[in-house]
Amino acid sequence: MISNLSFVTPTPDSPWGTYLMQVDRVTPYLGHLARWVETLKRPKRALIVDIPIELDDGTVAHYEGYRVQHNMSRGPGKGGVRYHPDVTLEEVMALSAWMSVKNAAVNLPYGGAKGGIRVDPKKLSNKELEKLTRRYTSEIGFIIGPQQDIPAPDVNTNGQIMAWMMDTYSMNVGATATGVVTGKPIHLGGSLGRVKATGRGVFVTGREAARRIGLDLQGARVAVQGFGNVGSAAGELFVQAGAKIVAIQDHSGTIFNDKGFDLAELMPHVRATGGVGGFKGGEKMNAEEFWDVKCDILIPAALEGQITAERARRITAKLVLEGANGPTLGSGDDVLSDRGILVVPDVICNAGGVTVSYFEWVQDFSSFFWTEDEINVRLDKIMVDALKRIWAVADEHKITLRTATFAVACERILIAREERGLYP
Numbered sequence: 200m201i202s203n204l205s206f207v208t209p210t211p212d213s214p215w216g217t218y219l220m221q222v223d224r225v226t227p228y229l230g231h232l233a234r235w236v237e238t239l240k241r242p243k244r245a246l247i248v249d250i251p252i253e254l255d256d257g258t259v260a261h262y263e264g265y266r267v268q269h270n271m272s273r274g275p276g277k278g279g280v281r282y283h284p285d286v287t288l289e290e291v292m293a294l295s296a297w298m299s300v301k302n303a304a305v306n307l308p309y310g311g312a313k314g315g316i317r318v319d320p321k322k323l324s325n326k327e328l329e330k331l332t333r334r335y336t337s338e339i340g341f342i343i344g345p346q347q348d349i350p351a352p353d354v355n356t357n358g359q360i361m362a363w364m365m366d367t368y369s370m371n372v373g374a375t376a377t378g379v380v381t382g383k384p385i386h387l388g389g390s391l392g393r394v395k396a397t398g399r400g401v402f403v404t405g406r407e408a409a410r411r412i413g414l415d416l417q418g419a420r421v422a423v424q425g426f427g428n429v430g431s432a433a434g435e436l437f438v439q440a441g442a443k444i445v446a447i448q449d450h451s452g453t454i455f456n457d458k459g460f461d462l463a464e465l466m467p468h469v470r471a472t473g474g475v476g477g478f479k480g481g482e483k484m485n486a487e488e489f490w491d492v493k494c495d496i497l498i499p500a501a502l503e504g505q506i507t508a509e510r511a512r513r514i515t516a517k518l519v520l521e522g523a524n525g526p527t528l529g530s531g532d533d534v535l536s537d538r539g540i541l542v543v544p545d546v547i548c549n550a551g552g553v554t555v556s557y558f559e560w561v562q563d564f565s566s567f568f569w570t571e572d573e574i575n576v577r578l579d580k581i582m583v584d585a586l587k588r589i590w591a592v593a594d595e596h597k598i599t600l601r602t603a604t605f606a607v608a609c610e611r612i613l614i615a616r617e618e619r620g621l622y623p
């Protein structure tokens with residue numbers, strides 16, 4: 200039995216099922232805290248809201264929204280909001296749990312939370328998107344707040360959406376509350392460096408991992424799935440470090456260039472058309488061929504469940520950097536590990552975004568803003584130190600970096616829980 204919760208039916212390959220398996224794997228390394236591990240298998244609170252809005256044509260549409268607070272033992276909930284037609288409660292539960300682990304892995308004073316709306320935002324006008332965001336914020340307003348739970352951007356959400364969320368929450372409480380969300384525009388208390396922070400963290404952890412396995416970034420071949428906020432920012436930094444991006448995939452297509460893409464040409468194309476498809480500076484490929492591309496580093500930076508066991512057998516990379524949350528199925532993870540392919544797991548690899556969100560929250564409270572250099576230096580140090588600690592645990596127990604990250608993080612969460620005396 201995977202779970203005895205009545206409101207989800209996870210499978211071994213579904214996001215919550217994948218998360219539960221990861222918790223099971225870490226349990227032997229939790230010592231006396233293992234007896235409390237069940238707490239990690241249950242979200243503290245899961246809210247489902249109906250979001251009715253009047254569309255531009257005068258009809259009324261209803262969307263389903265969620266906010267799940269997985270664990271708040273170490274501080275307020277923290278995690279992004281996703282707008283996607285495939286969002287489900289089960290997926291948001293898993294994403295919220297991965298936030299608990301991620302925030303503890305880099306030692307931020309937060310619990311884990313995540314939100315989402317089951318909607319295709321590309322089909323809405325700007326006005327409809329604003330109405331949807333404002334209504335969602337009002338509906339979840341009683342469980343979020345600068346000291347309760349602080350949303351941020353995730354797939355298909357951005358600074359403008361955070362600005363609407365901040366404004367709606369502020370109107371409802373009667374005071375401007377910049378600290379209620381992060382990832383805001385700079386004029387509204389946003390932080391320099393936040394937009395590119397997740398990609399930067401992927402690069403920094405990737406650079407450290409490459410050094411460990413003797414992989415030279417100069418000339419290294421990189422393949423990137425998902426060329427949105429995370430994939431494009433990480434890709435840019437790898438190119439600056441001398442690597443070449445040979446394959447990119449998003450919904451609009453899969454493209455290949457053996458010599459490496461010229462990002463100065465590609466980025467304007469992506470901005471203008473919304474995707475990499477149709478870019479003239481490379482060849483078109485079939486989507487499935489992406490997984491066979493000869494590369495040294497693979498960066499999944501789109502959605503969950505992409506690296507199946509079958510694809511894992513074909514991947515040629517020496518290093519997989521999980522920019523996305525949950526991109527690798529448990530069965531895929533085992534194949535990668537058996538083949539000696541190093542995986543820097545999502546719960547540390549993509550923690551750069553939430554780390555700079557934390558900086559934003561701190562800056563908002565103190566109303567004193569740091570320079571981009573200060574932010575990047577602090578971000579790099581947190582990521583490098585966190586990875587070092589995780590690697591030491593992995594070496595000590597001869598376990599994967601994923602299980603080691605869970606070991607470090609779950610221990611911190613369960614100690615906090617124990618010290619607070621929340622147990623009978």
Ligand SMILES: NC(=O)C1=CN([C@@H]2O[C@H](COP(=O)(O)OP(=O)(O)OC[C@H]3O[C@@H](n4cnc5c(N)ncnc54)[C@H](OP(=O)(O)O)[C@@H]3O)[C@@H](O)[C@H]2O)C=CC1
Binds near residue numbers: 352424425429522523
């Ligand atoms: N934003 C952040 O700060 C953080 C994000 N993450 C994670 O990183 C991942 C990407 O997020 P982010 O970059 O913010 O999102 P964006 O919305 O900016 O970009 C998502 C990218 O993934 C592509 N994509 C979506 N579905 C598929 C698919 N099935 N196959 C191929 N490509 C696909 C999209 O293509 P298209 O536009 O064509 O649909 C787009 O290029 C997510 O897993 C997210 O949870 C993790 C930590 C922080």
Ligand SMILES: O=C(O)CCC(=O)C(=O)O
Binds near residue numbers: 278524
């Ligand atoms: O910046 C944040 O608060 C959260 C980002 C996020 O959703 C994630 O790390 O998956």
